[in-house]
Amino acid sequence: PLTVHRKDYRPPAWLVPEVHLTFDLALTCTCVTALMTVRRNPQAAREECICLLGDGIVAETVMVDGGIATGWHMEGDDLILPLAQDDAQITILTRLDPAANTQLMGFYASQGMLCTQCEAQGFRRISFFPDRPDVLSTYTVRMEGSAAQFPVLLSNGNCVQSGALDNGRHFAVWHDPWPKPSYLFALVAGRLVANRDDFTTRSGRKVDLAIWVRPGDEAGTAHAMQSLKHAMAWDEQVFGREYDLDVFNIVAVSDFNMGAMENKGLNIFNTRYILAEPDTATDADYDAIEGVVGHEYFHNWSGNRVTCRDWFQLSLKEGFTVLRDQLFSAAMGSDAVKRIEDVRILRAAQFPEDSGPLAHPIRPDSYQEISNFYTATVYNKGAEVIRMMRTMAGEDAFRKGSDLYFARHDGEAATCEDFISAMEDGAGLDLAGFRRWYEQSGTPHVSMTMKHDSSTGAVTLTFVQRLSASGDDQVPRPMVMPMKIALFDRSDSAPGEFRAQEHLLILDARECRFRFDGFGEAPMVSANRGFSAPINLDIAHDESRLQFLAMHDDDPFCRYEALQQILTTEVLATAAQGADTQRRRAITDIFSFTLADDRIDDLMRGELMTLPPISVLIETAAPADPVALQTARIALQAAIGTACADQLSAVHTRTAQHRYSLDAGSRGARKVRNHALFLLAAADGDAAARLAQRQYENADNMTDRQGALVAIAGVQTSLRDTLLEDFAQRYRDNALVIDKWYAIQAGAHHPHVLDQVSKLAKRDDFSLRNPNRVRALYMAMAGNPTAFHEASGAGYEMLARLILALDPINPQTAARFVPSLGRWRRIEPARSALMRDALKRLAASSYLSRDVREQVDKSLG
Numbered sequence: 031p032l033t034v035h036r037k038d039y040r041p042p043a044w045l046v047p048e049v050h051l052t053f054d055l056a057l058t059c060t061c062v063t064a065l066m067t068v069r070r071n072p073q074a075a076r077e078e079c080i081c082l083l084g085d086g087i088v089a090e091t092v093m094v095d096g097g098i099a100t101g102w103h104m105e106g107d108d109l110i111l112p113l114a115q116d117d118a119q120i121t122i123l124t125r126l127d128p129a130a131n132t133q134l135m136g137f138y139a140s141q142g143m144l145c146t147q148c149e150a151q152g153f154r155r156i157s158f159f160p161d162r163p164d165v166l167s168t169y170t171v172r173m174e175g176s177a178a179q180f181p182v183l184l185s186n187g188n189c190v191q192s193g194a195l196d197n198g199r200h201f202a203v204w205h206d207p208w209p210k211p212s213y214l215f216a217l218v219a220g221r222l223v224a225n226r227d228d229f230t231t232r233s234g235r236k237v238d239l240a241i242w243v244r245p246g247d248e249a250g251t252a253h254a255m256q257s258l259k260h261a262m263a264w265d266e267q268v269f270g271r272e273y274d275l276d277v278f279n280i281v282a283v284s285d286f287n288m289g290a291m292e293n294k295g296l297n298i299f300n301t302r303y304i305l306a307e308p309d310t311a312t313d314a315d316y317d318a319i320e321g322v323v324g325h326e327y328f329h330n331w332s333g334n335r336v337t338c339r340d341w342f343q344l345s346l347k348e349g350f351t352v353l354r355d356q357l358f359s360a361a362m363g364s365d366a367v368k369r370i371e372d373v374r375i376l377r378a379a380q381f382p383e384d385s386g387p388l389a390h391p392i393r394p395d396s397y398q399e400i401s402n403f404y405t406a407t408v409y410n411k412g413a414e415v416i417r418m419m420r421t422m423a424g425e426d427a428f429r430k431g432s433d434l435y436f437a438r439h440d441g442e443a444a445t446c447e448d449f450i451s452a453m454e455d456g457a458g459l460d461l462a463g464f465r466r467w468y469e470q471s472g473t474p475h476v477s478m479t480m481k482h483d484s485s486t487g488a489v490t491l492t493f494v495q496r497l498s499a500s501g502d503d504q505v506p507r508p509m510v511m512p513m514k515i516a517l518f519d520r521s522d523s524a525p526g527e528f529r530a531q532e533h534l535l536i537l538d539a540r541e542c543r544f545r546f547d548g549f550g551e552a553p554m555v556s557a558n559r560g561f562s563a564p565i566n567l568d569i570a571h572d573e574s575r576l577q578f579l580a581m582h583d584d585d586p587f588c589r590y591e592a593l594q595q596i597l598t599t600e601v602l603a604t605a606a607q608g609a610d611t612q613r614r615r616a617i618t619d620i621f622s623f624t625l626a627d628d629r630i631d632d633l634m635r636g637e638l639m640t641l642p643p644i645s646v647l648i649e650t651a652a653p654a655d656p657v658a659l660q661t662a663r664i665a666l667q668a669a670i671g672t673a674c675a676d677q678l679s680a681v682h683t684r685t686a687q688h689r690y691s692l693d694a695g696s697r698g699a700r701k702v703r704n705h706a707l708f709l710l711a712a713a714d715g716d717a718a719a720r721l722a723q724r725q726y727e728n729a730d731n732m733t734d735r736q737g738a739l740v741a742i743a744g745v746q747t748s749l750r751d752t753l754l755e756d757f758a759q760r761y762r763d764n765a766l767v768i769d770k771w772y773a774i775q776a777g778a779h780h781p782h783v784l785d786q787v788s789k790l791a792k793r794d795d796f797s798l799r800n801p802n803r804v805r806a807l808y809m810a811m812a813g814n815p816t817a818f819h820e821a822s823g824a825g826y827e828m829l830a831r832l833i834l835a836l837d838p839i840n841p842q843t844a845a846r847f848v849p850s851l852g853r854w855r856r857i858e859p860a861r862s863a864l865m866r867d868a869l870k871r872l873a874a875s876s877y878l879s880r881d882v883r884e885q886v887d888k889s890l891g
């Protein structure tokens with residue numbers, strides 16, 4: 031397969047300032063006429079032909095300047111057209127069958143409606159085009175079709191004309207005045223209803239907002255609309271970014287490969303990130319909707335107004351936009367809890383990626399299939415890298431840097447280097463060494479040691495970096511990073527009042543040393559506060575320090591982190607050599623302290639009641655026995671549940687009094703209620719099953735009901751089947767809730783879980799054509815050690831069979847399952863061999879898409 035290299039970038043030989051598209055719409059045969067004004071690019075080497083990229087489409091007619099073109103030919107999927115002149119009008123006609131498009135890339139049908147997905151390279155499945163992000167055009171789109179079948183016709187920009195035609199047909203013309211790359215083109219046609227609202231920008235522009243859904247779903251759009259209006263106001267206040275069209279449309283579709291898409295003025299969303307009502311969506315769903323609606327809206331500047339020069343620069347828009355959505359969500363809710371959640375995601379998803387065969391820098395050097403690079407590294411580590419710039423610069427200077435970036439590059443296709451330069455010039459940072467974050471893969475390891483001289487009161491902190499991976503052909507080099515620390519003086523704090531001055535240190539060499547004076551006693555160090563750098567930080571093992579921080583650190587992240595370290599050590603030790611009563615006692619004491627601590631709210635308390643995710647435990651233990659780790663994790667939950675039973679029951683009772691609302695107090699109550707239930711269920715399944723049943727039956731919201739079902743799904747009781755059946759019946763008409771039902775069963779710690787997954791896959795309402803359903807069942811299975819790492823290798827086999835079955839239908843979604851098998855290097859030898867066998871069987875398959883092939887080959891690597 032062809033590998034694309036970053037170093038091979040050349041500017042486009044031809045520009046396309048204007049595009050007129052006409053769609054004659056029908057479910058199985060849509061005719062597309064593309065009229066392109068093309069112009070030679072004076073900044074590029076002269077080429078005698080224009081290369082119009084295609085993917086699985088056929089040109090029925092090709093015209094140049096109004097006459098039938100001759101002399102063009104196909105090279106693979108691409109159309110090569112000789113052009114002697116400097117300017118031309120090219121017209122190409124293609125015919126599409128959206129109903130047969132199961133890949134959900136390009137133009138496809140979903141539940142009777144028609145829609146597009148063009149990022150990254152879907153436009154070339156609609157029309158032949160220089161489908162690359164550095165070719166920017168203004169689009170005018172005319173759609174016509176049956177008024178009964180497609181009453182709503184939407185595209186980017188503003189609707190400039192619409193009306194009735196003969197034979198029950200109608201048309202609409204949309205014009206987008208902002209030049210954009212083809213990946214931001216969008217079209218939607220179907221029977222849809224809108225939740226309408228409006229927003230007035232700070233300069234007084236009234237923007238009509240609409241969220242379009244299938245009839246019957248309108249009631250579920252209120253939170254998304256509220257989130258959108260909050261996002262629009264926040265981007266003005268915090269980043270000085272104002273919306274730039276008269277309308278902003280969002281459409282929700284049920285069949286979608288990712289979360290959402292930021293098409294200019296016409297965002298298309300997975301229904302999952304739009305629809306929410308208390309009875310059907312959890313608090314986590316509400317948060318995700320706010321975050322994704324914000325994310326897509328923020329792309330209007332970081333992605334659309336300033337786009338990417340090429341796909342190697344993906345983190346330019348994605349890393350920056352993730353940081354923007356993280357800051358937005360933090361501002362809308364709890365800063366502390368949001369930071370903890372973001373770091374948990376980074377650790378659980380990105381750290382394993384960065385230590386495995388699919389590791390890549392946030393700006394990759396090469397790819398075979400770009401869809402495989404929409405990764406936690408590009409998105410989440412990319413956000414961390416920009417967050418570090420913000421930490422080093424401070425908020426005000428960072429804003430100056432981002433203002434300069436937007437001013438310099440508005441209307442352009444930019445690079446990561448452009449962003450860094452703007453930050454240097456605008457924020458006044460020297461980022462010479464910092465650029466390595468863009469070049470090197472791998473999570474840096476930093477070890478910290480402290481020396482205290484009691485005669486002088488001096489404290490010396492020494493940080494040493496150990497580097498494990500690098501970009502292509504490079505020797506690993508140290509990273510530059512901000513390190514926030516605080517030293518707690520044990521002697522001068524009143525009990526319960528531990529405060530320390532925070533210091534921002536910059537680590538810029540393999541070894542860095544810092545001295546602090548005035549400590550009669552050795553202080554307690556709190557380091558990497560707020561997770562100021564995305565690293566693994568080793569601090570010489572000191573249980574009393576960790577226990578102190580787990581109860582008293584005034585940095586919420588570090589308090590959480592200290593407890594996570596204690597719990598991780600305990601689970602790993604239990605899996606290797608059994609439990610130790612003294613260690614357990616220390617842990618249950620901390621839990622008991624946390625449950626009673628009135629300095630924190632319930633949202634934070636819920637974080638402190640959360641055990642490390644299994645993927646983090648596997649990553650830390652490598653080579654890991656995932657089943658032993660899972661068993662040890664449950665045993666620790668049981669120990670906590672037993673030791674703190676009275677307090678946990680009291681929490682469960684106290685929080686049952688809360689009325690449902692979305693405010694922090696009510697959400698916090700639901701969070702700790704569920705965590706209390708999980709811990710109690712691990713300790714005494716039968717008793718907790720009765721508690722769960724009551725919670726389930728009394729629930730007036732999905733957080734409570736789902737929490738109860740999760741708790742009971744891991745218990746061997748007849749109530750389990752009763753409640754699962756009730757849930758299926760109660761929500762049979764709501765696909766998003768039925769997705770939860772699939773995931774809960776596939777993720778349960780249950781001896782027959784693999785049989786259950788097999789049965790679920792045979793149900794009538796399971797379909798490989800719906801990515802949400804496939805992910806619900808098989809991502810949950812792949813994340814469940816009891817299922818996926820079952821000793822016979824049946825879980826690996828099941829996943830490999832899924833990948834082979836799904837690949838011809840939806841290669842992008844199929845490829846997303848390969849990394850689970852690619853983790854074989856981190857797993858103990860017997861299972862590791864079985865995982866590799868499954869990968870080898872995939873590699874030997876006679877048909878593999880480019881998407882799956884790249885992931886399989888690299889995973890075997």
Ligand code: HT7
Pocket residue numbers: 147149150287288289290291292325326329348401404842
């Ligand atoms: N920028 C969007 C990426 C996306 C995408 C990529 C590949 C295939 C399908 C896709 N759907 C959306 C999403 C985002 O980051 O906002």
Ligand code: ZN
Pocket residue numbers: 325329347348351
């Ligand atoms: Zn994005």
